[in-house]
Amino acid sequence: MKTYKRMVLASRPQGHVVPENFRLEEVPVPTLKDGELLVRVHYLSLDPYMRMRMEDVKSYAAPQAIGETMIGGTVGEVLESKNPKFAVGDKVQGMFGWAEMGVSDGALLRKLDTTHVPLSAYLGSVGMPGMTAWYGLTQIIQPKEGETIVVSAASGAVGSVVGQLAKLRGCRAVGIAGGKEKCDYVVNELGFDACIDYKAGNLKEELAKATPNGIDGVFENVGGEIFDACLERMNPFGRIALCGMIAGYDGEPSPIRNARFFLTMRLTMRGFIVSEHMDLWPQGLKELGTLVATGKLKFRESVAQGLEAAPEAFIGLLKGRNFGKQLVKLI
Secondary structure, X not given: OOEEEEEEEOOOOOOOOOHHHEEEEEEEOOOOOOOOEEEEEEEEEOOOHHHHHOOOOOOOOOOOOOOOEOOOOEEEEEEEEOOOOOOOOOEEEEOOOOEOXXXXXXXXXXXOOOOOOOHHHHHXXXXXXXXXXXHHHHHHHOOOOOOEEEEEOOOOOOHHHHHHHHHHOOOEEEEEEOOHHXXXXXXXXXXXXXXXXXHHOOHHHHHHHHOOOOEEEEEEOOOHHHHHHHHOOEEEEEEEEEOOOHHHOOOOOOOOOOOHHHHHOOOEEEEOOHHHOHHHHHHHHHXXXXXXXXXXXXXXXXXXXXXXXXXXXXXXXXXXXXOOEEEEEOO
């Protein structure tokens, strides 16, 4: 009997995620029914939202079930098909999670064109992270030419796209990242106007220097002291797209210490989940795909090899060890 490997959630984290929260299993490859297809996963995506799903708390989605395959986006190739819409060899994107294979009825699968866009990019700049950046910037921040946009976790899969899109719209893009290497990449490779190394200890002073005209829009991925520092620099009627609060993903509270600026500067903040706005995905993906295909949108990937490497790579992602989009290569 043919089998494949999958990684399941073995236990819920108590504070920090540890390798023991996961378990590698070998399971039989299912027999296809009419209308189904079998996909061999080439890359799986690791993303911060997975940390929240590991908790048994009320949120925008049901918690990850114990003993079930860890959730996650994937790209791969159709191995076998009993679905007339998909042929063997088609490249597809789906949500097969941390597994070497997956079965689908085709409903939530997207066919991919890899002529000008690499397969892995459909999990990054031309996938959910790219769409997250596109939606938060264009629909919530709605930047105008000449405005200053600040993005935290600027070298990551989402933040790197936010800054580049802001620059393409005539804005001043200021990133915040951890370490000189990441900041150099954000400025020299991605083209941001400035990047502040929050680990250097001069966050407020450096942010003031980098935003001489104040801040009009914040794309927030981190929360905590980084967000507080940005609030102090906000201009009247500034807009905040609240995408993530990674500072509090291990269970620590994430208080906002400068809430008075919401009143005095008449600020707007909106949290969002990009999968709730599928109607805009065709528009956003068209722009992102064209920019990647023409070399106008740059991206970087951290690639772990093999399913067994997924837990450590995920723990590294939560600690900021990754550089750009974190992937696991399975084939």
